[in-house]
Amino acid sequence: MMATKRAARMTSAPSEALSESPFYIPMTGPSARPRRTLKHDDTFVVLDSHGDIGASAGGPDGLFNSDTRYLARLELHLNDMQPLLLGSNLRNDNSGLTVDLTNPDIYDGDRIVFHKDTIHIVRTTFLWRGTAYQRIGLQNHGEQTASIALSLRFDNDFADLFEVRGERRERRGTGASELADPATVVLSYTGVDDIVRTSRLHFAPRPTRLTVNSAVYQIDLPPQQTTEIFLTVSCNKPETERPVAFYRGLLAHHREMRRAWSHTTSIETSNDVFNEVLCQSMADLNILMTQTPQGRYPYAGIPWYSTTFGRDGLITALQMLWIDPGIARGVLRRLAAFQAKTVDPLADAEPGKILHEMRGGEMAALREVPFERYYGSVDSTPLFVLLAGLYVERTGDESILKELWPAIEAALGWIDGPGDPDGDGFVEYRRASEQGLANQGWKDSFDAIFHADGTLAEGNIALAEVQGYVFAAKRAAARCARALGLTDRAGELDRAAERLARRFEETFWLPDLGTYALALDGEKRPCQVRTSNAGQLLFTGMVREDRARLVAADLMRPAFFTGWGIRTVALGEARYNPMSYHNGSIWPHDNALIALGLGRYGLKHSVEQVFKGLFDAASYMDLRRLPELFCGFRREPRRGPTLYPVACLPQAWASATPFTLLEAALGLEFDPARSEIRLRNPRLPAFLNEMILRRLHLGESTVDLRLRRHDEDVSVEVLRTQGHVQVSMVLSR
Template sequence: MRDLVSILDGNTFLVSDRRGDIEPSQDFPTGLFSFDTRFLSKWVLTLDGQRLHALSMDDAESYRTKFFLAPGEPTHYLDAKASVIRSRAIVGSFEEELTVLNHGGTDVEFTVRIDVEADFADLFEIKDSRQKRGTTTVTVSDGQLRLTYRREAFHRETTVTTTAPAQVDADGLTFRIRIARNSKWTTRLHVSSVVYGARGEDIRTTLPYGGSRSANAIRAEQQELIDRAPKLGCDCEPLAGAYRRSLNDLAALRYESIALGVRLIAAGLPWFMTLFGRDSIITSLQVLPFLPELVPPTILMLAGLQGHRVDDFRDEEPGKILHELRYGETAGFEEQPHSPYYGSADSTPLFVILIDEYERWTGDAALVRRLEPQVRAALEWIDTYGDLLGTGYLWYQTRNPETGLQNQCWKDSWDGISYANGQLPGFPRATCELQGYAYDAKIRGARLARTFWNDRAYADRLEREAADLKRRFDRDFWIADRGYYALALDADGRQVDALTSNIGHLLWSGIVDESRAGKVVEHLLGPRLFSGWGVRTLAEDEGRYNPIGYHVGTVWPFDNSIIAWGLWRYGYREEAGLICDTMLAASRYFEGRLPEAFAGYTRDLTDYPVEYPTACSPQAWSSGTPLLLLRVMLGLDPQGEHLIIDPAVPPGMGRVELLDIPGRWGKVDALGRSRGPTDQPDGS
């Protein structure tokens, strides 16, 4: 992903190589995308038939990029008599200004060519290499190239125009130009993508931010959001850089929902530019102390789409919170169940947790009262449909074996849940962190019932159920001879005994018995799980361990932020600080932007964190990670109308000052300072 360049605004994004070219790829979705459809699959520039090479690039802003290019091989740069500048932006549509400069002493003729294709592929078709079922037509008229795709009522269109005269054909645009010595030639290319609705209109134009916008408007909107966040002053440049980058990326990842027309944070570019139950909730928890106003739209969207029936195709059940919402062709024709899809067992308890945490920070009692039916339905789902075997645990097994997700926890790849010897358990499965989330949801639901719904009997019942769950969980999941909690229970109640990062989520939930916490912490920070850059998803001596396996050995920043939060909750402040310190040290190698995941290699083996090859970047809950780490280091915790500040800044980090932290208390400042000399984390 680091060899690719992305720009985005709202619902539209573009991914190209470092020359600005787009070519079909089996490994990664390059192209121009909007609402899960690819509107450009090829966009290749040549000068006199030659591909260009990158000299430099300016991608400081999320919605526009400038490429500086030269023809010929890289070794010929010094002799280049011409150069090219591609300035592009996503401003509702895709616009590119193309400038060719003649550096020679005589007039020169050039042939400039842009090859264009639009395959209108759905993101799921790219992942699965599926063939299109509709029909694409290409028309050329009045200097305009129009590519249209139809499949019954599904209608998408790409139109390419230019300000300079061009020879337009079905495969692209050709410019035959003459440039005087030491002069330049410029044209502006405009690519519009149309998402047709039932009445023949572009559905995006009905949204508040759906039409074309100027670059200044985009910049102003993003800056206004960033300016509302607390101001960070610190001695640690990696922390300062990661904080700035996180706020910029979170501002850029916002998109508009067709369903409600509200601004939400997409889960990640390029695969997940949509609403995800789990990802969106955890990102909301991370950003809550910084930009609480971003949270209510997500809560309301999830509540509005809460399951209300049994639908095997979509894994929908009454009270269940969605996993993923898509707008593409495969969802529209029910070749995929994502309209929306409910295949996650954790988004429902996490929904309850988020609503409670949101009220604790903001004091928004009206929202809690408004959503009482949805919260009750979510808690009811945990004890009914969620308890597939009637054992009092939260289990999962897809209702849709053809297209449903097998693993419906956060480690949702096919091999993400395994025994220590590498074998895979059958279904249903009850992973440990699901029980922690259910426990926490009941505790928090009890607070909401007692404080806002005037239902003490229900609150008492939820607290009894939580206490019973905690007791049974310790009995059934604890592996006494190894000193950690099992990853899961299989359908026969046997322990799935792999050592994983999931046990850190148990600390965050509070389900861990105090007498067990020390052992859990030892394993989390021990050499089997801790790489030196962070906690691995799977211990390095387990059967399926792979340092570059998606959920079986990589290090996930969001996962580590939750673990740090859990360590803080149980009073292990030094250990939490170590996680914070190593994550921030890793961020330096990614220019402040923590990726979705990076390799689990031991730190002394690679000297720098190795990015997972197809990691999303930016990804929302990775962008939210520095924010949650900052909360942990400063010990921020809302208590009634006050914010408790109890800092424990890692050694060498120096001063950390966060000003104007918003909440029900108004705005307050927090200051922490580490002991010992102030040294920058250098990643060594």
């Protein structure tokens, strides 16, 4: 039954845009309350420490689904007053948020009529299948019946995620609110794209009074008694599809979370703090995993990047390849399904290119932003080929190789064709429209690619690390071609990789700096800047060993290594700023790839330094969670690292970093053809005396290993095997 209805033209709040960077994420003020995030598939929510949405300034609060906000406000009050916070905790697996509150002193004039700390309020929130569930439990610990008015105030703007980030729009659709029945409110929005989006709020039991923006319960609660209120908020669910009951949904959600990682290698160590880091990282990766038609995919991060990103998904899958190769399978299949087939300048699309990102909101559908399916990433395509090759080598799964080979060849075709517009042998980028990203490597800030005097690089830009990705991709593709019996094609790819490596050394090496240029600009002038990009070249294995050691030594000096990790740009360079996004900050995933490269060249002592720095940083972080990035200030005694204010938490490749550091330290290699797992020059950092790996997979076989540190040496004990698998240690000095 419909009691009231209102409709309004919805307008977006104004915000200042930066002309240099149209998709900049503004930071308008400090967060008044800490934020917590939950996610399930394409739905995520940002709440504050009280379990409210939109009750305090400074956070991108809301319930979001497919890049649209479905609830912008949800505030709980007792007798028109905010409750007092007792505590707020995420479950260890990130599946739910529990908040403990109590009542403040309540006055009638100058007289206290209701003492604080009498009513215990527990708010429990979780997400499941496009619906947010919240239980509000109350218990009276007083000696008299408590007569209280509990109200929930709510509203929504159906803002596109890019509006929440600060983008302004010339026009918006029309919103409406209605009472569907005495326990249900429907908020709706008819967009400019003619799509109707709805939020259905259902209360149980029926409120004493319900309007289109509030629900009020008049409660008389006897001493020591409890009562419960349940709220569900469903995103775009038909009226006939009612959410399951709270406890049933909670149980199903927990079972689903446990099943998702039941097959994954588990790790326990002698260091309790590092165990907490690993558990948090795995829990974060678990909620970022999204079930897609092509398989599980790690969405990049919350709140701004909770969608399919090509580069982020590929690198995260690569980082986790040793522990769960199934992630790579889902990533490869999904990106192959959305590989570009045509030329579209607005989307920076060309045949064979691999996706940068995809969005499901109104602004993307109307092409107010170019990201519905956007291909402005110069490195996603070679990383796709590289991951495909590494996945096959890790698993021996040639059926996937045959399935993906047409997409691999199309990607290689782009690398050698449109990806190299001037035919000089280097892959380059330049956005095809002013709406696209100016810089299209992983450092995609407008000012991230620059010359020694600070002037920005212009024209077709060839990034150093991208050439390394192309080298490694062609090597991996050559091995795949041989596995398919394509001997001639394999030879072509190997020769192309060799030519690239020779030309790269001739063109990018900077003898005066002892490192490789950040990039070449459109006039083929090298950007003579010392950056971490050179460190990622070690991961690809393209560079000469003598020069790799010079690069590594430079990265471990104080201009780069802060004690917490390696900066993106060295101290002293023109645009160095430890508080910037890409020009002097510390990115955990960047350090992880550099660590793999250091291990590849046998520099295990440097691996240990990077490992320890990032572990120490994580030990200071809230929840022991490595963020997307943090500031690049030098480490000071008795002080933790400095946070970056709008870093995503969690972020997939940051969450995967501790596992990558373990891989680099242990020198893990997998050989399915020989049923062999090798540890090449394994080394454990000083803070780990012992480690147990359980269910380490190789094909259908698994093994449990115990590793112990003996100064700079490591012993390995096989605890259990299932199937046929051999474990060996390779030592070389």
